[in-house]
Amino acid sequence: MRSLTRRQLLWPFLRRDEPVEEAPPPAPAPAPAPAGSGFARRGMAGARPLPAMMAPRVVGARCLALRGGCSTCVERCPDHAVLLVGGMPAVDEAACSGCGICVGVCPAPTLAFELVRRTPT
Secondary structure (H helix, E strand, O other): OOOOHHHHHHHHHHOOOOOOOOOOOOOOOOOOOOOOOHHHHHHHOOOOOOOOOOEEEOOOOOOOOHHHOHHHHHHHHOOOOOOEEEEEEEOOOOOOOOOOOOHHHHHOOOOEEEEEOOOOO
């Protein structure tokens, strides 16, 4: 099936003296994640590991869970380090491996995570 542009779809309603543009060719497939990165296995090629001495922390005012029940970071954390506490996500530093997936999947317009120094154990 051929994809249509808005102009092609609405052609009958447009002025007849405007030329119709052809649809652009399809975009090339994205490059695979580097071998050994661990993200290809989880399907998170865009996530980046966090520095060893840093941990993510949820900024409540930016988090979409405050407004509508988003729990994407909780669902995608492979270590189960992001937990819902009172309807808001919270990161358990002891369980967090620093993979960065929670930060990478956050759908908030202004990222709801900030990096803080890990507390010494």
